[in-house]
Amino acid sequence: MSTSKLISVGGRILLEVKEKSKMSYAAAESVVSTNTWTATNLFYVLLVPALILWYAYWRMSRRHMYELAEKISGPPGWPIIGNALEFTGGSHDIFKNIINKSVEFDDQSVVKIWIGPRLLVFLYDPRDVELILSSHVHIDKAVEYRFFKPWLGDGLLISTGQKWRSHRKLIAPTFHLNVLKSFIDLFNANSRDVVNKLKKEAGVFDCHDYMSECTVEILLETAMGVSKTTQDKSGFEYAMAVMKMCDILHLRHTKIWLRPEILFKLTDYAKTQTKLLSIIHGLTKKVIKRKKDEFSSGKRPTVLNDYTEEAKATSVEGLSFGQSSGLKDDLDVDDGDVGQKKRLAFLDLLLESSQNGVVISDEEIKEQVDTIMFEGHDTTAAGSSFFLSMMGVHQDIQDKVIEELDKIFGDSDRPATFQDTLEMKYLERCLMETLRMFPPVPIIARHLNQDITLPSNGKKVPSGTTVVIATYKLHRRPDVYPNPNKFDPDNFLPEKSANRHYYAFVPFSAGPRSCVGRKYAMLKLKIILSTILRNFRVYSDLKESDFQLQADIILKRAEGFKVRLQPRKAAKACY
Numbered sequence: 030m031s032t033s034k035l036i037s038v039g040g041r042i043l044l045e046v047k048e049k050s051k052m053s054y055a056a057a058e059s060v061v062s063t064n065t066w067t068a069t070n071l072f073y074v075l076l077v078p079a080l081i082l083w084y085a086y087w088r089m090s091r092r093h094m095y096e097l098a099e100k101i102s103g104p105p106g107w108p109i110i111g112n113a114l115e116f117t118g119g120s121h122d123i124f125k126n127i128i129n130k131s132v133e134f135d136d137q138s139v140v141k142i143w144i145g146p147r148l149l150v151f152l153y154d155p156r157d158v159e160l161i162l163s164s165h166v167h168i169d170k171a172v173e174y175r176f177f178k179p180w181l182g183d184g185l186l187i188s189t190g191q192k193w194r195s196h197r198k199l200i201a202p203t204f205h206l207n208v209l210k211s212f213i214d215l216f217n218a219n220s221r222d223v224v225n226k227l228k229k230e231a232g233v234f235d236c237h238d239y240m241s242e243c244t245v246e247i248l249l250e251t252a253m254g255v256s257k258t259t260q261d262k263s264g265f266e267y268a269m270a271v272m273k274m275c276d277i278l279h280l281r282h283t284k285i286w287l288r289p290e291i292l293f294k295l296t297d298y299a300k301t302q303t304k305l306l307s308i309i310h311g312l313t314k315k316v317i318k319r320k321k322d323e324f325s326s327g328k329r330p331t332v333l334n335d336y337t338e339e340a341k342a343t344s345v346e347g348l349s350f351g352q353s354s355g356l357k358d359d360l361d362v363d364d365g366d367v368g369q370k371k372r373l374a375f376l377d378l379l380l381e382s383s384q385n386g387v388v389i390s391d392e393e394i395k396e397q398v399d400t401i402m403f404e405g406h407d408t409t410a411a412g413s414s415f416f417l418s419m420m421g422v423h424q425d426i427q428d429k430v431i432e433e434l435d436k437i438f439g440d441s442d443r444p445a446t447f448q449d450t451l452e453m454k455y456l457e458r459c460l461m462e463t464l465r466m467f468p469p470v471p472i473i474a475r476h477l478n479q480d481i482t483l484p485s486n487g488k489k490v491p492s493g494t495t496v497v498i499a500t501y502k503l504h505r506r507p508d509v510y511p512n513p514n515k516f517d518p519d520n521f522l523p524e525k526s527a528n529r530h531y532y533a534f535v536p537f538s539a540g541p542r543s544c545v546g547r548k549y550a551m552l553k554l555k556i557i558l559s560t561i562l563r564n565f566r567v568y569s570d571l572k573e574s575d576f577q578l579q580a581d582i583i584l585k586r587a588e589g590f591k592v593r594l595q596p597r598k599a600a601k602a603c604y
């Protein structure tokens with residue numbers, strides 16, 4: 030065979046081999062694609078029944094919940110998403126919509142809604158409220174509080190079980206009345222500062238900004254023990270960051286698509302949250318570091334063990350410190366029989382405890398500081414701003430408060446004493462009435478780990494439900510407060526309070542998980558508000574029916590807390 034023949038034969042063979050291999054490749058490809066097709070199809074063919082089975086099992090395992098929920102009334106919802114569409118629109122629209130819709134169910138004081146698979150049952154009969162709040166069993170916070178976790182960690186507000194119990198035991202005494210009495214000078218000094226700042230306001234302005242900054246600064250100076258001279262402008266920045274964080278948390282509570290972590294992280298809100306948390310945690314870290322440096326340089330905290338007869342009293346005759354006088358909690362424990370007790374302010378105690386090898390880590394201290402800073406400032410800022418708004422609206426009531434203050438202080442510009450605060454009885458009634466009509470924490474939510482039977486109507490609420498104490502609705506029950514939408518401080522005359530169900534007024538919650546800052550808040554508010562009213566008369570151009578309420582975690586006025594001030598003693602400087 031010639032070379033060219035060989036080549037051509039070889040080429041043909043090669044071509045043939047190539048053709049064959051092409052064919053077998055195509056065949057293989059078709060086998061693979063057939064197999065892939067079959068595997069993909071098989072996957073889907075199996076997935077669909079698997080999902081159906083899983084859904085059927087899931088529904089079956091929740092049958093008990095559905096059966097009991099069926100017997101509780103509530104607005105009709107959609108399949109899968111339930112009543113999630115009720116939460117569309119802005120915060121004010123949501124609040125108005127929910128309150129309006131709830132009216133239909135007022136005769137039963139219990140309303141059910143579904144947000145996707147979550148069952149929420151709103152309660153506002155005092156007997157049902159008592160069942161939940163007085164219990165040592167129903168103390169777990171609802172799963173919705175988990176959105177606070179990146180901010181507050183496992184702080185007192187959201188922790189549960191043994192951790193919550195031991196930290197509560199540690200922290201509650203740091204808000205004991207004896208400790209609070211030692212803060213009076215600081216309450217006065219900061220109230221004076223806010224009065225001086227308010228002097229520059231000539232027209233209508235939002236008093237909440239001032240109240241917010243002032244309450245942050247007071248907290249830093251009292252509970253955290255950071256002196257004014259070492260504070261910088263970060264208080265205001267912190268307060269604004271907290272406000273914006275609350276907006277984001279509220280969105281996550283109400284917009285079903287923002288609930289799953291995986292979806293939330295894709296949004297701009299997640300980026301904003303990271304920025305806000307760096308401002309918020311920046312301040313708390315700075316505060317703790319400063320305090321630790323003081324400790325290591327040998328500066329020890331002041332021990333507050335003034336054990337005079339007056340200081341011994343933990344409860345004061347005729348003063349309820351923000352709750353029905355028949356209720357008692359761990360803040361009312363009288364340790365007169367325990368012997369002389371060393372008392373420290375909040376952060377001093379936590380640091381001292383940790384250095385003595387007690388129960389609390391650095392991370393836990395940070396979580397508790399974040400919790401107290403949040404709970405302690407935004408609530409009181411809202412409460413005081415609502416109070417000033419109500420004084421502005423009700424000039425006749427403001428007259429009576431001013432008359433009382435003039436009786437206590439006369440012409441003097443001296444700072445208020447603890448004894449003075451006991452005599453501010455009418456101002457206290459106005460404060461309680463403000464907290465009734467505008468509770469800064471308008472709802473309290475708990476997770477049920479077992480079925481409960483409602484004392485008010487015998488209906489059962491199933492385990493796994495989020496029960497929501499609707500404080501705002503509870504406080505406006507016409508059978509408890511005749512004319513409930515009228516601001517009437519006489520609702521808190523002793524004889525009227527005595528005849529009322531104890532759990533019909535719970536602005537600070539009640540029972541084992543009541544607010545640890547209740548007495549602190551009442552004392553601080555009395556001093557700030559009396560100082561403002563000793564210096565200014567407050568006016569409002571709006572009536573309370575014009576207030577646009579919104580509940581971004583904390584109840585606020587959507588349009589801002591707009592008031593006007595007129596100096597009472599034009600020529601006199603604040604003392």
Ligand code: HEM
Pocket residue numbers: 185186187197252400401404405406408409412468469470472473474535536537538541542543544545546547549550
């Ligand atoms: C007008 C002012 C205040 C109001 C209306 C208020 C209201 C409340 C309410 C309703 C709760 C229960 C929340 C829930 O269960 O979801 C609570 C808890 C709490 N509050 Fe306050 N609060 C006020 C001021 C303060 C202050 C000044 C502090 C601290 C300085 C504070 C610290 C706390 C803490 C740590 C908790 C969690 C307690 C626990 O779960 O054991 N609060 N507050």
